[in-house]
Amino acid sequence: MDRPLDQPRWLDEREMAAWRGFVAASNLVARHVERQLKEDAGLSHTQYEILVQLSAAPDGALRMTDLADRLVTSKSGLTYQVTQLEKAGLVARRSCASDVRGVFAEITDEGWRTLRAAAPGHVAAVREALIDILTPEQLAAVADSLGTVSDHLRGSDG
């Protein structure tokens, strides 16, 4: 909460290596995945993730807020992307019975087709950029560590 009034605890060499590795890998992997998806399926990673989340949800539909929580975008960003997907016919908006304010995003048949077509290439890109690079032990460590980090930040930040 408070900013330290005393000397900041600078990062030592190990810590710095972890931080730099994390930042570099984040950007590079994101770039890699983004490019593949855009070139081969005409989707951004965010759009792809929206389709994935919807496809995994019961009835293929989720409330906007739900969706915004699962992805990590701002509300307005989600509104924008869902609108794009709606224009493309991959997603439809539907109003919510129990709450007039609520909006469901629902994946369409065309959305399913697009997702099925895009998935193999995407998985290949993910393997190429991250999964197949690491040993099973490293993979387990990454899953464990970054899972912890995610949980922590989801809790505190919102």
Next chain:
Amino acid sequence: MDRPLDQPRWLDEREMAAWRGFVAASNLVARHVERQLKEDAGLSHTQYEILVQLSAAPDGALRMTDLADRLVTSKSGLTYQVTQLEKAGLVARRSCASDVRGVFAEITDEGWRTLRAAAPGHVAAVREALIDILTPEQLAAVADSLGTVSDHLRGSDG
């Protein structure tokens, strides 16, 4: 190189956990750091990183291309950000003696002051979001794994 013609190798549960953790952590940590830096120092993370790279370089200056390689932005993105920093007086452009086309970005005194002022808060945010969350073992594993990933992608993608 080739797209697989056979069945794609889908991710198993472990692999999926690693991938999801990676993506979520990337976004959440980026958000966290970005917000802190913007609020407390008026800098974007990219801008901060530019200052860091320049401050660590001999003469506090680097060629644009050098800089673009170290950060992970597009050339045009770097041009934009350096221009912003230049307007703010934190960085100056200088032409290159040995290559007329070349441009050096150089950190100014004001840039140094801004960087020094921003650093403690930034380090605290990095600790809060990532470093202090993990055990030393996890930290070592992350540094090792993501370092490998970065090296791999820097090599193949460019």
Next chain:
DNA sequence: ACAGGATGGTTCAAATTTGAACCTCACGCT
């Protein structure tokens, strides 16, 4: 010396992202 192709940076328009302001509606309390 010079054609041809790669490099270094910038410019441009288009797509995306962000946060703040806003509107409508839900809900707990009196």
Next chain:
DNA sequence: AGCGTGAGGTTCAAATTTGAACCATCCTGT
């Protein structure tokens, strides 16, 4: 019922990002 707060989404303007096109210069081989 009626008020006040807050949640759910959208809208808006401003900032940023991207890739492609571009210009100027450098370098290689002949």
